Amino acid sequence: MSDARIIDQGYRPYEGPRRGRAGAVRSLAWHSVLRALGLRRTPWAKILPIASVVIAYLPAAVFVGVAVLVPKRVRDQANVLPTYHGYYGFITAAIVLFVALVGPEVLCSDRRNGMLGLYLASPLDRGSYLFAKVLAVLPVLGLVTLGPPLVLLVGLTVANAGPEGFGGFLLVFVRIGAAGVVISAAYTALSLAASSLTDRRAVASAGIILTLLLTSVATHTLVERAGANEHIMLLDLFFVPFELVQRIYGDPGIRPSIATGQLAAAELAWTAGAAAVLWWRYRKLTITR
Amino acid sequence: MIVVDDVSKWFGDVVAVSDVSFRVGPGVTALLGPNGAGKSTMLRLLCGLTTPSQGTVRVLGADPHGDPALYRRVGLVPQQEAVFGSLSGRQFVRLAAHLQGLAQPDAAAVASLHVVELDPDDGRPMSTYSKGMRQRAKVAQALVHDPEVLMLDEPLEGLDPRQRLHLIELFRRLGSDGRCVVVSSHVLDEVERFGSRVLVMAQGRLAAEGDFHEIRALMDDRPNRLRVRTDHPRELAAALLGADSVVAVRLQDDALFVDTDDVGSFRRAVAPAAVRAGARLLELVPLDDDLESVFRYLVGRG
Amino acid sequence: MGALYRLFLRTQATRGRLIGLLLLGALAVVLGYAVGASPSADPVDDGTILMVSYGLALFVPVATLVFASAVLGEPNEDGTLVYLWLKPIARWRIVAAALAATLTVTLPVVVIPMVAAAAATGAGAPLVRGTLAATVLATIAYTGVFTWLGLRVKRALVWGLAYILVWEGFVARAGANPSRLAIRANARSLLVRMSGGPTRLISVSKPTAIAIPIAAAVLGVVLTIRRLIRQDVA
Secondary structure, eight states, X not given: OOOOOOOOOSOOOOOSOOOHHHHHHHHHHHHHHHHHTTTTSOHHHHHHHHHHHHHHHHHHHHHHHHHHHSOHHHHHHHTOSXXXXXXXXXXXXXXXXXXXXXXXXXXHHHHHTTHHHHHHTTTOOHHHHHHXXXXXXXXXXXXXXXXXXXXXHHHHHHTTOSXXXXXXXXXXXXXXXXXXXXXXXXXXXHHHHHHHSOSOHHHHHHHHHHHHHHHHHHHHIIIIISOOOGGGGGGOTTHHHHHHHHHHTTOOOSOTTSOHHHHHHHHHHHHHHHHHHHHHHHHHOOOOO | OEEEEEXXXXXXTEEEEEEEEEEEOSEXXXXXXXXXXXXXXXXXXHHTSSOOSEEEEXXXXXXTTTOGGGXXXXXXXXXXXXXXXXXXXXXXXXXXXXXXXXXXXXHHHHHHXXXXXXXXXXXXXXXGSOHHHHHHHXXXXXXXXXXXXXXXXXXXXXXXXXXXXXXXXXXXXXHHTTOEEEEEOSOHHHHHHHOXXXXXXXXXXXXXXXXXXXXXXXXXXXXXXXXXXXXXXXXXXXXXXXXXXXXXXXXXXXXXXXXXXXXXXXXXXXXXXXXXXXXXXXXXXXXXXXXXXXXXXXXXXX | OHHHHHHHHHHHXXXXXXXXXXXXXXXXXXXXXXXXXXXXXXXXXXXXXXXXXXXXXXXHHHHHHHHHHHHTHHHHHHSTTHHHHTSSSOHHHHHHHHHHHHHHHHHHHHHXXXXXXXXXXXXXXXXXXXXXXXXXXXXXXXXXXXXXXXXXXXXXXXXXXXXIIIIITTGGGXXXXXXXXXXXXXXXXXXXXXXXXOGGGOOSOHHHHHHHHHHHHHHHHHHHHHHHHHSOOO
């Protein structure tokens, strides 16, 4: 008997399992993570995000090296190692650049090249689409807000220059986590909100950087040079998350007169406000292709 | 007017054009090929917008990349849609005329716009133009300085049928006036109306060049197919099978589909065969002598 | 070249860009006024720091980046450069027209608010003169560099911001040598030397502070012309 058979190569409907909205959210989030980091794309797409990540981790590597090579007595005398919350001062430029790149990459591209219409023709709706994007951007930003201090913690602990005892380690670990979440949450909202306002990635990136730098320079000038009330600093999108981080570590920060509750409220207001802008823009958006 | 000698062009590991040589003189020549064949790259090489990785390109005796003075004699209608959207059509064409060094750029722009049937007094910015209007403005800027060599990358895109016919007629006229017109197009039935000289590219290589009827005749590995309508198809079929030039005969309804490897001999043999069979010949039509068939055979090889 | 210059002016001076940058300029003036209106122990110091931290660190480079990176960068990206390139014009003329148009738009947009802000601080004529000199020098330098950047890379705006943030804001602070290679540090040194502001902001000598930005501008122009001649178009 012949074993020949005709295989129907024509169109066949999909009969496999359907993962529904949750599966779609997971897929989109994962794809957005890859896109944000320039993975599976040309080398040019990787340069800036990877450079930002490298710059963020470089000081940690250096400080761990110092901890290993320099004797404790000399280290303590010269005070060469930073605090975990002080570490952010070394990598602010990298964080800002990364924040400015990630949001536009994951949001603007979809609108510009028409993919948004395709996504919304799937089980995703506008809310779950944005949720997937938040799910992608938060951990990606965590690469530069959470990762480097963690590397510093682990490296210093291994080099015997870390916190005292397991309790101390755990406390710093939790603080690093909380600090990372505070910074990532605020900047995720800002990055995505700014990216919802324009289809052009470069313009969105420029807008994010300018917003951060402008609010910082303007409020600093008004407070330090023009004698304005210190609470104007709550309008500084740089100051609020990083000052809150200081408070998480029990440090009074650079503006002790501003209460931690006020900082937390400002952080919440900025994050919620940016999220509201993002939701409003996408609710209004007419998808034509 | 255009001489391409052993030209190859690669971008990293991708070979876009490989060992292509041809000459193009006055008249209209169509550059054909499927997507990714290297047509746009070839056109860019001819205009000097990119340089060959190997080989030489000469347009009117000069290197198109290294000699900006040559651009007085060359016009290009590029494929991309983008134009200076804030300018009106007249301003756009006048700018081209001005940059070409014409003595009266505005007059030249008006004349050129009339040729492509655009209103010179329409002051709207081109960002508000339809696709067809923008395309015609692009053609106008390429013609404004009366170039000897004209390169057109998909010039009919976005045009309605009447505008297409108008421009096809314009390009034919330019070709018959002694200009060298090279057209890259996917619209084969319209390309046929430009003229019969073609350059066919496939996978970066030149698959064929010349008159496409003559190219078809050279394809001796593919018998020509003709349709014969007659009142006695079976009888005529039986009579034709005896002819040397007939490779195969297929009967369908009241028509015969005949494959022959020698069209000339077949045409001489079919009438006597019809007389012998007592059949009346109602129609004799070649089915694959058109450009589309030639193109399909060429790019479908290998 | 006049036709090219007018074309570039037209494509550069879009409403959105002008409004955005005029607002940034207005902010500089507001901040200058706020500094001038407050009781200050050292108006020269305060005024200088404002001009340096807002003006030279942010406003001037960003404004120049917005115009300069787009003048040839946008036509290159959207394919309209072919309509200029395929003309019997020497490439240096195209670049010259682009640079002239960029400076025509950028200089008033940055110099006027910067000078007004300096005047508003009440720090006196030396600060105004220093601001004028430093702003013009920095604008010319950034124009040369960012025009080349616009032609060289896609998304030049992001690359330019990365340069401003990472190189000028971070790397150049590492020492005297990297500082010499940063336009901002040179412009800042010139401004502070002329205004009599805080000397800790000086990182290079006066001749260096003038020579390096000019060299940067010239290098940018040469690289732009070279790039335009050699690159593939459309």
